[in-house]
Amino acid sequence: MRDEKSILIALGGNAFQAKGEAGTPENYWRNAYSAAETIVKIIKEGYKVVITHGNGPQVGAILEWMDSLSDKIPPMTMDIAGAMTQGWLGYLLMQAIYNTLLKYDVLDHIKGVIALVNQVLVDRDDPAWRNPTKYVGRYYSREEAYRLSKTKNWVMKEDPRGGWRRVVPSPDPKRNIESQAIKRLLEDGWIIIASGGGGIPVVRENKSIKGVEAVIDKDLASEVLATELKVGKFVILTDVDGVYLNYGKPNQTKLNRVTVSQIEKYYSEGYFKPGSMGPKVLAAIRFIKNGGVASMIGHLDDGYNVVKGFSGTLIVPDD
Amino acid sequence: MRDEKSILIALGGNAFQAKGEAGTPENYWRNAYSAAETIVKIIKEGYKVVITHGNGPQVGAILEWMDSLSDKIPPMTMDIAGAMTQGWLGYLLMQAIYNTLLKYDVLDHIKGVIALVNQVLVDRDDPAWRNPTKYVGRYYSREEAYRLSKTKNWVMKEDPRGGWRRVVPSPDPKRNIESQAIKRLLEDGWIIIASGGGGIPVVRENKSIKGVEAVIDKDLASEVLATELKVGKFVILTDVDGVYLNYGKPNQTKLNRVTVSQIEKYYSEGYFKPGSMGPKVLAAIRFIKNGGVASMIGHLDDGYNVVKGFSGTLIVPDD
Numbered sequence: 001m002r003d004e005k006s007i008l009i010a011l012g013g014n015a016f017q018a019k020g021e022a023g024t025p026e027n028y029w030r031n032a033y034s035a036a037e038t039i040v041k042i043i044k045e046g047y048k049v050v051i052t053h054g055n056g057p058q059v060g061a062i063l064e065w066m067d068s069l070s071d072k073i074p075p076m077t078m079d080i081a082g083a084m085t086q087g088w089l090g091y092l093l094m095q096a097i098y099n100t101l102l103k104y105d106v107l108d109h110i111k112g113v114i115a116l117v118n119q120v121l122v123d124r125d126d127p128a129w130r131n132p133t134k135y136v137g138r139y140y141s142r143e144e145a146y147r148l149s150k151t152k153n154w155v156m157k158e159d160p161r162g163g164w165r166r167v168v169p170s171p172d173p174k175r176n177i178e179s180q181a182i183k184r185l186l187e188d189g190w191i192i193i194a195s196g197g198g199g200i201p202v203v204r205e206n207k208s209i210k211g212v213e214a215v216i217d218k219d220l221a222s223e224v225l226a227t228e229l230k231v232g233k234f235v236i237l238t239d240v241d242g243v244y245l246n247y248g249k250p251n252q253t254k255l256n257r258v259t260v261s262q263i264e265k266y267y268s269e270g271y272f273k274p275g276s277m278g279p280k281v282l283a284a285i286r287f288i289k290n291g292g293v294a295s296m297i298g299h300l301d302d303g304y305n306v307v308k309g310f311s312g313t314l315i316v317p318d319d
Numbered sequence: 320m321r322d323e324k325s326i327l328i329a330l331g332g333n334a335f336q337a338k339g340e341a342g343t344p345e346n347y348w349r350n351a352y353s354a355a356e357t358i359v360k361i362i363k364e365g366y367k368v369v370i371t372h373g374n375g376p377q378v379g380a381i382l383e384w385m386d387s388l389s390d391k392i393p394p395m396t397m398d399i400a401g402a403m404t405q406g407w408l409g410y411l412l413m414q415a416i417y418n419t420l421l422k423y424d425v426l427d428h429i430k431g432v433i434a435l436v437n438q439v440l441v442d443r444d445d446p447a448w449r450n451p452t453k454y455v456g457r458y459y460s461r462e463e464a465y466r467l468s469k470t471k472n473w474v475m476k477e478d479p480r481g482g483w484r485r486v487v488p489s490p491d492p493k494r495n496i497e498s499q500a501i502k503r504l505l506e507d508g509w510i511i512i513a514s515g516g517g518g519i520p521v522v523r524e525n526k527s528i529k530g531v532e533a534v535i536d537k538d539l540a541s542e543v544l545a546t547e548l549k550v551g552k553f554v555i556l557t558d559v560d561g562v563y564l565n566y567g568k569p570n571q572t573k574l575n576r577v578t579v580s581q582i583e584k585y586y587s588e589g590y591f592k593p594g595s596m597g598p599k600v601l602a603a604i605r606f607i608k609n610g611g612v613a614s615m616i617g618h619l620d621d622g623y624n625v626v627k628g629f630s631g632t633l634i635v636p637d638d
Contacts, residue, residue, distance in 0.1 A: 022393055023392065023393055024393040025393070025395055025396050025399065028395075061392050062384075062403075064388060064391075064392060065381075065384035065385060065387065065388055065392070066384060068384070068387045068388050069383060069384055069387050072383075073342065073380050073383060073384065074341055074342055074343040074344070076344055076347075076407070077344050079410070080344060080407055080410060080411070083406040083407050083409070083410035083411075084381075084403040084404075084406045084407045085403075085406065086406045086410075086436075087402040087403045087404065087405045087406025087407065087409070087436055088395070088399055088402050088403045088406065090402070090406070090436040091398070091399060091402035091405075091436050091438075091519060091530075092399070092402075094436060094438075095438065095521070095528065095529075095530065098496075098527075098528065099526075099527035099528060102526050102527055103526060103527070111499060111500065112496070112497060112499065112500060114435060114436075114497060114500045115435065115436035116433060116434065116435060116436070117405075117406055117409040117410050117413060117433075117434035117435070117436075117512075119410075119413075119414065177417075177431070178431060178433060180430060180431065181430065181431060181433045181504060181507075181509055184503070184504070184507055185500060185503070185504070188500075188503055190500055193436075200410060202414070207418075207421050207422060208417075208418035208421055208422070209414065209417065209418060210414075211410075211414065
């Protein structure tokens, strides 16, 4: 039996930066503290909590920074850039949650907050390697894009939002390399921040692991970790208030409570967009099929009620 | 009684970048793998190992990157830049050590390798706040320096190496915020990378902690952690083969084995330079006075023999 009081919460980008908001340290902190309020409210109810998060805009910023001085300072590779964002965002979240625990005097039954550098294994044979889809870094002109594809062997693609950008593969996560340490700390009473940005992608190579230039979907990677930890609940907090059929259309319908078979049917019928709700729904489905008690998808600002099942979309095993 | 088979190893900058060498990812990896060979040789003898490391050139690179695009992307503060280097360098070391453990089939009695984002408490009343001494980031002209001191409230100082640079305080580390989690993982059989770059400096503010723009000496921070973990041995690996009296002069004398009282006398007589061997010797002295069994200072390339006491300088309690 899984412990229903253990939970993995996957935070969307709005935990750090609201849409259209400048990415200043002040805004990052304010958003992190806002997310921390929700998380601590959940912790106060006795939940053991693991937190994961995205890193899109931050890894983009690091790639731009490195690119701007590439003549002077050798740029690092994408796996290293991902590791940097785990330090950056892990620090913001861990300090915000720690201080919020102190504020509400919850640090007596919680040991503290830990953020880990975390690698996630992907498969060399993943079909994603033949079809890179994730835009990363800045926009280039067509000429620059051509030059970069020649000099750096980058795959460049025209972004519908304008300009050319690098695309990298998004292979399916297979295993979280550090999940046993996370499990130990979780059992011991720590709040853990892990798998930031979907984890640093690594592949097996002979008798070793090796970082690769790819981006793992953060919700799919979160599911792998949630399943390895055998937590009871898997909660995806984002900037919409749940899963909809026909989202954005006049006949849009919110799903409040669905069984895994029901939503899997909608998923296979193409109801959810690949770049947004699709991977979230897929991650939620996988979690239930892998033995989870409940998956929830909802708005970060209403995160406490999403966890309680009062808000957002609740996905449960078949009756 | 302290466990003599538990050890904290503080790595110098040469674990990532040799003097004069370009900071390319390839060089970083090669140096990290070289350090990993030494560390795994020590692990194979049954030692429980915690590793700390510096981050000077890397935090410098991040500050330069952020500075170069400050009109376009808001720069992060120094505590966040430090957190980024913990991700960056923690990742390099953890993967290099993990693969080296696999290479020598040592992963059967070791659980794995963990790198943590790690905060270190400093004191608001530290005299260092009134006298910033650590150069950080790039070199500016006198005019730029004047402007930055006005606009950003930075303390700017002429660097003897040429140009003006920002200086930040280097307060004394008091406590490692996450040491209890590190202790738990260490006892449980993990190799842990922590306190990178001296840790992210935080101060107490009312009922919370808060990041500050400062740089903690990495050897002094390593000692605080080593003492909190109650490891038996504290080893500082750097780019010189031990502690010398009159270093660089015709009458230089290497210290092979000294008691803490002997070296403390030399320290108080001003034998060791503040910017280089001084803090290492001070950290080694503190470790012994706080109950440690032995402190060692020696060359990274000969790290195994330094740990065994065959090379470098060995500092022991008074008889």
